Amino acid sequence: MLDVGKWPVFALLPPEELRLIRQACVFGSAANEALYVTVNDEVFALGTNCSGCLGLGDLQSTIEPRRIDVLCGKKIVSLSYGTGPHVVIATADGEVFAWGHNGYSxxxxxxxxxxxxxxxxxxxxxxxxxxxxxxxxxxxxxxTTDGEVYAWGYNNSGQVGSGSTANQPTPRRVSSCLQNKVVVNIACGQLCSMAVLDNGEIYGWGYNCNGQLGLGNNGNQQTPCRIAALQGVNIVQVACGYAHTLALTDEGLVYAWGANSYGQLGTGNKSNQALPTLINTEKERMVEVAACHTSHTSAAKTQSGQVLMWGQCRGQAVASPHLTHFSSTDDVFACFATPAVTWHLLSVDGDDYLTVAQSLKKEFDSPEISDLKFLVDGKCIHVHKALLKIRCEHFRALLNETEEDAIEIHQFSYLVYRAFLEYLYTDTISLPPEDAIGLLDLATFYREMRLKRLCQETIKRGISEENAITLLSAAVKYEARDLEEFCFKFCVNHLTAVTQTQAFANMDHDLLKNFISKASRYGAFKN
Structure with a gap:
């Protein structure tokens, strides 16, 4: 079941109908139109039906859902909408269907x-x-699956990328600088288009009077232009607001540029930016950015599942990322965007649609079918012997020698041991860097080299002047050479601040002697 309860347009649907919803989209000038797909792949629409955007064959509004027969059985994989509105979908078969407003083709x-x-x-x-x-x-x-981009429709600012400003009545391949390039992600602002390549480069074209193309100027572009300011930065996702752009890097950093009258860039002020600006997200690694071309709202989700929002939030201008209690970026748009539309197609995988990875994650620490539990600090962690044997040599040896259904652990804390077991189910870790030190200790003890590498990457992302010496000490202790070198260089580059911390004052004598000797060889103490 997809939770659509935060969107008022669904308020009149009976519970038995809500339970069937697997995908949904809310759109329209007042968030008063919606489409949804059921677990049976039936497609329904309801709302005001402006310009026939519900696809029902007429212009009649409907407060109760009506079925769109031609789409039933089509597995929708992507859906987007304009402000006319017009609606466009892509199906699992790679087909594209469109309907609604068509004044600009x-x-x-x-x-x-x-x-x-x-x-x-x-x-x-x-x-x-x-x-x-x-x-x-x-x-x-x-x-397309080939990494090609096709565009059509309104082109007053070059947003179709054809090299002119004439409207494009049918799909035309966007070539120019994208010729022989592989695009992996796309997004549109009101009057601009963005594309991310498989090599991490990002291109933009169309309207640019607010600097939303990130090119350092305010001139419109009729063909794709690479954002040169992000040279060497690997972009993995782009999202566009009304006139601003957000980009997520492979390191979990967020850059923003364009219009900023509502603080939607998250820079702490309301000044437009024509060049990508790194947003301060309190050293949290981001895994998703969200924006919608109908609003000036921005959102992002951290690796640990926290959701941040900024920009226009129910009339307020929030100029810096604000931590929310939400579990999804979708909730930000439901509760704070104007209009409260969905920024992408909402989707949920029912039990029948879970992947192997999703199924394993769901069963972690679930007592229902587990056959083993670990007792750590007086708390239980429920697991499955077979999976532990498959994933970890230590457990394969241990569990082949015992028939116990409960094992007590005294060497590691509950937080660390639970993170270790969860890693065996998900192949990911989500701990702050200080706690990842304990997990690094465990990974070293169990000789889990991949886990050791993940811990090192987590610790690197969380390094600061305050904790650098603590992390360096841990790297030396657990023989994490790559991490040790990383922490050492960080300390040298921030030497004045690092040497004033309490951790430096309490530094182990031998480690301090080695640090000073090595730093001296690096020329850290030269005038």
């Missing part, structure tokens, strides 16, 4: 007649498999 059918029912977008796409779609106010772009 944003439906890609060669006309400017509104589309009252979903119609296949075929020109130049019949031999292609589309995996993702994105809409601006009145234009559309699509990404």
């Amino acid at each position: 944003q439906l890609g059918n060669g006309t400017t007649n509104h589309g009252l029912t979903p119609a296949l977008v075929s020109t130049n796409l019949l031999s292609k498999r589309v995996t993702d779609v994105a809409c601006g106010s009145h234009h559309t772009i699509a990404l």
Whole structure:
């Protein structure tokens, strides 16, 4: 079941219908239109039906859900909408369907007649498999399995990327600088388009008067331009607001640029930025950024599951990332965006749709079918012997020698041991750097080399002037050479601040002697 309760448009649906929803999208000028997909792959729509955007074949509003017959059985993998609104979807078969407002040919059918029912977008796409779609106010772009981008619709600012400002009535491949490049992620602002390549480069084109293309100027671009300021930075995801852009790096950092009158860049002020600016996220690693071309709201999710928001939040201008109690970036848009639309297609995997990895994660520390429990600091952790034997040589030897269904652990804390066992189920860790030191100790003890590497990466991301010596000491103790070198260089580069910390004052004598000797060889004490 997908929790859509935060969106008022679903308020009248009975509980038995809500339980069937697997995908949903809320859109419209007042968040008063919605589509949803059930576990049976039936597609329904409800709301005001402006410009026929519900795809029901008429212009009648409906307070109760009506089925869109032509889409039933089509497995939707991507959905986006414009402000007309027009709606575009991509199916699991790689087909594209569009309907709704078409005053600028944003439906890609060669006309400017509104589309009252979903119609296949075929020109130049019949031999292609589309995996993702994105809409601006009145234009559309699509990404294929080959990494190609196609665009059509309104083009007054060059947002179609054709090299002109003439509207594009049918899909046209965006080439120019993207020729022979592989695009992996796309997004649209109101009047601009963005694309991320498989090598981490990011390109933008279209309207740029607020600096939303990140090029360092305010000139519109009729063809894709690489954001040179991010040279050497590996971008993995881009999200566009009304006139601002967010980009996520492979290291979990967030850059922002463009309009900032509501603080939507998260820089602590309201000044526009024409170049990418690194946002201060309190050293938290981000795994998702979120924005929507209809609003000035921004959100991000951390590796530990926390959700931050900034920008226009229910009329307030929040100029710096604000920690929320939400568990999803979707909740930010439901509760604080204006209008309160969804920034992407909401999806949930029911039990029948869980991947192997999702199923394992779900069963971790669940007593229902576990056959072994660890007792640590008086608390239980429920696990499965078979999985532990498969994932860890230590447990394979231990569990082959014992039939016990409960094992007490005294050497490690509950927090550390639980993180270790969870790693065996998920292949990830989510601990702050100080706690990751304890997990590094465990990884060294159990000779879990991959876990040791993950711990080192976590510790590197969390290093600061205050904890650098503590982390360096841990790296030396557990023979983590790469981490030791990283911490040492950090200490040398921040020598004045590091030597004034309490940790430096309490430093082990031998370690201090080695540190001073090595730092001296690095020239740290030269005038």
